[in-house]
Amino acid sequence: VSVNMARAFTDKNMDVACINFRGCCGAPTESIMQYHGGFTDDLIHFLDEYTGRQKQTPGNNMLALTEKLFLMNSHRTEKKRKPIYISGFSMGANVALKCLGDLSMDAIDKYNIRGAAVTGAPFNIGFHERQLTDFPIQRFVYAESLRKSMQNRVEILVDKFCGGDKDTDVFDYWKCRSARTIGDIEDGLIAPLYGFKDRYDYYEQSASLPVMDKIAVPVYVLNAEDDPFFNSHLFPWKQCCDRGGVAPVKLETTVDGGHLGHIFHRDDRGSEEDAPIPVSSFAPMELARFIKHVHTSNFV
Numbered sequence: 001v002s003v004n005m006a007r008a009f010t011d012k013n014m015d016v017a018c019i020n021f022r023g024c025c026g027a028p029t030e031s032i033m034q035y036h037g038g039f040t041d042d043l044i045h046f047l048d049e050y051t052g053r054q055k056q057t058p059g060n061n062m063l064a065l066t067e068k069l070f071l072m073n074s075h076r077t078e079k080k081r082k083p084i085y086i087s088g089f090s091m092g093a094n095v096a097l098k099c100l101g102d103l104s105m106d107a108i109d110k111y112n113i114r115g116a117a118v119t120g121a122p123f124n125i126g127f128h129e130r131q132l133t134d135f136p137i138q139r140f141v142y143a144e145s146l147r148k149s150m151q152n153r154v155e156i157l158v159d160k161f162c163g164g165d166k167d168t169d170v171f172d173y174w175k176c177r178s179a180r181t182i183g184d185i186e187d188g189l190i191a192p193l194y195g196f197k198d199r200y201d202y203y204e205q206s207a208s209l210p211v212m213d214k215i216a217v218p219v220y221v222l223n224a225e226d227d228p229f230f231n232s233h234l235f236p237w238k239q240c241c242d243r244g245g246v247a248p249v250k251l252e253t254t255v256d257g258g259h260l261g262h263i264f265h266r267d268d269r270g271s272e273e274d275a276p277i278p279v280s281s282f283a284p285m286e287l288a289r290f291i292k293h294v295h296t297s298n299f300v
Helices: 002-010 041-056 091-103 125-132 136-161 173-177 182-194 199-206 209-214 282-299
Strands: 014-018 069-074 084-089 113-119 219-224 249-254 266-268 277-279
Touching: 002 014, 002 084, 002 282, 014 282, 041 091, 084 091, 084 282, 091 113, 091 209, 091 219, 113 282, 125 136, 125 199, 136 173, 136 182, 173 182, 182 199, 219 282
Parallel strands: 084 113, 113 219, 219 249
Antiparallel strands: 014 069, 069 084, 266 277
16 A cells, blocks of 8 residues: 555655554564554654754655655755655544644644645544444454454563563553453553543544644545445535635545545556556545645645
């Protein structure tokens, strides 16, 4: 998926780099603190490192992309301070939006972020909690697998960071091990690690929706109405400048698409004699098209 996203942006003459969520890069994390739906610290850290490096080497063309979060810049601009654009999908989309809302004008003034485009954005995890527990397909196909994966992660954390003490007060090991839902593990692990009262406090404080009107750069959000992970009755309004937002936010939904169903690779086979040529799929091309439009409008 990340390669597919990156290809769409490089096709628009953007430089792309990837930031993995903690524990999602194929190597064990060196911190007990895990990622969650509103954890923006690592993205801010990258932005600090990148902008600091730009000041030292103005000609450098680097960009940020994450496993579910992407940052792009254009190497066509002649400005020494390269504009940055952010993209992401699923939970990474929420992290990107929340980060931009928290930063507000600092996104431009401090980091020279000029736009964002995301897909599969939940806006508030609390809206959709029941989607993974009340519906059999979602529960058995996805939620059960994720729950078991999170429980395996708990075993690693208690051994590596708590000396194997299953009665540790850092988080509730036993609650996590007996968990029947993802929410139970969020109560036992995420809430105590990050100082939330419980999972509902975590959902509220991690939501990007309350800060959408503070985002200071143009944003495009592409979601699918039939996304099985999201409550279709709680899709946010279309935010624009005349409704109090600092910058326009365009929200678009497709009738079909599922959860990131229109983000995966496809091949352009051309004639029967030609070998398949991998090309980006619908969602990445739409996100890249929006970013290119914003960049061209501002810098070209």
